[in-house]
Amino acid sequence: MRIAIVGAGGVGGYFGARLAAADHEVTFVARGRHLEAVRRSGLLVRSPLGDVRTSPGAVVESVADVDGADLVVVAVKLWDTEDVARQLAASKLAGTPVLSLQNGVHKDTVLARHLPAASLLGGACFISAFIEEPGVVRHNGTLQRMVFGARRPEQEPVARQLLQACAEAGIDADVSEDVDRVIWEKYVFLVGHSATTTAVRRPIGVVRSDARTRTLLRDVMAEVVAVARASGIALPEDFADRQLAFCDTLPADMTSSMHNDLEHGHRLELPWLSGGVADLADGLGVPAPRNRTVADILSPYVDGAPASA
Ligand SMILES: NC(=O)C1=CN([C@@H]2O[C@H](COP(=O)(O)OP(=O)(O)OC[C@H]3O[C@@H](n4cnc5c(N)ncnc54)[C@H](OP(=O)(O)O)[C@@H]3O)[C@@H](O)[C@H]2O)C=CC1
Ligand SMILES: CC(C)(CO)C(=O)C(=O)O
Incomplete structure (x- = not known):
């Protein structure tokens, strides 16, 4: 080929x-x-x-x-x-x-x-x-x-x-x-994993074992599920909980490409991940405060490491 x-x-x-x-x-x-x-x-x-x-x-x-x-x-x-x-x-x-x-x-x-x-x-x-x-x-x-x-x-x-x-x-x-469903299913996991590992600056093992960041991970993914459902992709309502269970099976040191990019001072794909979810949610009238907050907190890093103030 x-x-x-x-x-x-x-x-x-x-x-x-x-x-x-x-x-x-x-x-x-x-x-x-x-x-x-x-x-x-x-x-x-x-x-x-x-x-x-x-x-x-x-x-x-x-x-x-x-x-x-x-x-x-x-x-x-x-x-x-x-x-x-x-x-x-x-x-x-x-x-x-x-x-x-x-x-x-x-x-x-x-x-x-x-x-x-x-x-x-x-x-x-x-x-x-x-x-x-x-x-x-x-x-x-x-x-x-x-x-x-x-x-x-x-x-x-x-x-x-x-x-x-x-x-x-x-x-x-x-x-x-049904490849569009596959893309959305991955998006749910990816947005949760990238948002939390990048915001916490640690791999998934740390994120999932702290009660507050575990809840954040679950909530970020639940917002993506709501956006998927409002976009006509019929993910089950408990899909975020299933993805959280999947996150428990990952190697503790697994991190996201966005966290890796942050650590190296590179640009971030944030506008299409948590930022993209928050924008889609706004257009659909679906609440996505957790994704908007992650996007806002990481905003200074979107174009690479910010110059010192
Ligand atoms: N890395 C991973 O583990 C995973 C990544 N993804 C996704 O895959 C996509 C690609 O990511 P990744 O492989 O990490 O990206 P990389 O930055 O590793 O690779 C992209 C490469 O493409 C080059 N490039 C960009 N534009 C052009 C162009 N017009 N012509 C020729 N080369 C070009 C870049 O050059 P330059 O460096 O100069 O910009 C860079 O070398 C992203 O959407 C990412 O989210 C998905 C799953 C896992
Ligand atoms: C590692 C994985 C599968 C999930 O975050 C990924 O696609 C990424 O980080 O770009």
Whole structure:
């Protein structure tokens, strides 16, 4: 399968390198020092499931340099989505099926401003992976899962092709018949996990064992469930409690990509996580005070570490 991966970071780099190691024709679109390093020595993924290094020839600096693909995977941070969508629309890849593995429920709406809705499959991924240094992606733990699905019958062949490619690459993957529900289900957990680990500045083990932050985690997730239900996604009313029980099964040292970004002084995806929930809730007339408060408290960090006052 020919796959173009836009964004060769934690997510795109990890899954792309596994697919390339299984002899799929993967082209990464990367930039900056990461691009230079990958061009020089290939992309190295360090993983408890086995390290893998891609060939240096498999990276380009622009979407415009990709000649064609069966599938485009979008794996940039959410603030870069609109630019990538514009670049894709102006390239030879316009009209190619697109799968965004980004977090949250806003990504496909943003992509659809520039790309045909008929080209957008749905999907979510479950992994903890980060750029450790230019050219190197570190995979934490052993979770490395993708769930994706067709939103229209004509997308089904490419979804099946990707499922087969993932099986060959040893990636845990599933096709879902109701991928938008999967995206919302992940959003409930992700917003709770990212809001609390980032606000508390500690991994989930600390958050869940303190009575006050445990309640905060549960309440943040319950607000996302209410927003999902008001948006027509029929999550069960007790879904937040089920997700809290799921949080109890996670390794105590597991943290979120947003907490990792805060610790490193990077930009935060907050406007699409707790901030995004609070904005959607306002539009729907659903209360979401816990998410609004988390978004307000973390607001000085949204564009990276604030300059000292
Ligand atoms: N990391 C994780 O464990 C998980 C992340 N996610 C989600 O996946 C998405 C991607 O996150 P993550 O992999 O962590 O992001 P990273 O920052 O690790 O990787 C994104 C890469 O894409 C590059 N990039 C951005 N725009 C372009 C462009 N136009 N052309 C070429 N390269 C570009 C970035 O460069 P630069 O650094 O210069 O901006 C960066 O190298 C996010 O929505 C995140 O929430 C989901 C599950 C887990
Ligand atoms: C680790 C996980 C699955 C949940 O927070 C995630 O997607 C993220 O933090 O970006």
